[in-house]
Amino acid sequence: MIVCSCNVLTDRQVRSALADGGARSPGSVYRCLGCKAQCGRCAPTIRKLIDAAARACSQACHGCPVGDAIAEVAAELEQIETAAYAVAAE
Numbered sequence: 001m002i003v004c005s006c007n008v009l010t011d012r013q014v015r016s017a018l019a020d021g022g023a024r025s026p027g028s029v030y031r032c033l034g035c036k037a038q039c040g041r042c043a044p045t046i047r048k049l050i051d052a053a054a055r056a057c058s059q060a061c062h063g064c065p066v067g068d069a070i071a072e073v074a075a076e077l078e079q080i081e082t083a084a085y086a087v088a089a090e
């Protein structure tokens with residue numbers, strides 16, 4: 001499934017960047033896949049894939065520092081996104 005229409009990125013490519021490339025944020029996913037954010041509409045979807053990868057990683061390995069770090073970054077991104085939506089709504 002295409003998750004980023006601007007860069008024509010599939011969910012499979014994003015998952016691969018998370019698993020193989022060590023990407024930990026939407027920005028690092030774009031960089032890992034040789035592109036950059038354009039319109040940004042895909043960022044929430046990519047963040048959800050990051051969250052899912054973090055959950056899977058943490059469940060596979062209790063106390064995994066990588067999974068915990070990904071979960072922390074995902075939580076920070078969610079706060080930033082929420083704040084950005086609040087500013088945009090003003």
Ligand code: FES
Pocket residue numbers: 003004005006007036037038039040041042043
């Ligand atoms: S849909 Fe991904 S940058 Fe536009």
